[in-house]
């Protein structure tokens with residue numbers, strides 16, 4: 001197992017956002033976490049990436065207890081978050097943003113390989129290398145955010161709402177790329193409101209409701225599940 005979050009409780013002051021959830025990701029899998037607004041998806045990502053500490057519970061990554069590690073320490077171990085809202089640097093160029101993704105690294109030749117990988121996945125970014133990121137379209141900015149995360153050479157790439165704000169065709173394209181990244185050997189955990197896309201692209205998934213995991217199964221099982229269909233896919 002690559003990642004195990006066990007009995008995780010996360011609080012914001014008096015508000016409890018996660019009520020003791022457990023999530024596992026095996027090496028090579030694409031796992032998704034679906035749920036409505038406010039279900040706790042982003043809180044789960046914050047807890048896993050180390051942006052926010054847990055009040056209770058444990059996170060094990062690659063055989064090591066990382067519960068008490070800071071976000072930058074987890075990043076160096078390959079636990080990499082591509083945050084909701086993308087979090088790119090709007091005043092910097094595409095290349096400068098990608099460089100930021102590799103800032104913890106010194107392995108020059110491996111970094112060059114990763115540039116090639118990112119530009120192979122996103123030819124658009126190569127065409128726009130010198131463009132200031134803030135002037136790019138939403139889809140291009142999302143590609144850049146994923147590209148920057150890949151420049152940290154993740155063992156586990158965590159994507160928070162990669163489809164947010166994108167037109168249907170672009171959503172399809174972003175998920176095609178997520179599938180390709182997985183086929184290249186990177187394990188993926190994706191948080192999504194777009195349940196249909198997420199489930200159809202995932203090996204396994206968890207359904208989160210008000211800070212609790214209420215259901216888990218393969219992507220295909222959950223796509224077929226009547227209560228999931230009614231609540232998240234808009235079909236009875």
Ligand code: ATP
Pocket residue numbers: 012015016017035036037038039040041042043044193
């Ligand atoms: P969304 O899709 O809207 O981002 P989500 O599933 O990611 O939803 P979270 O953002 O994790 O949900 O929020 C879970 C709960 O925690 C919500 O009740 C939310 O109001 C609360 N919450 C989130 N961030 C904070 C914060 N910084 N301070 C206080 N409460 C917060």
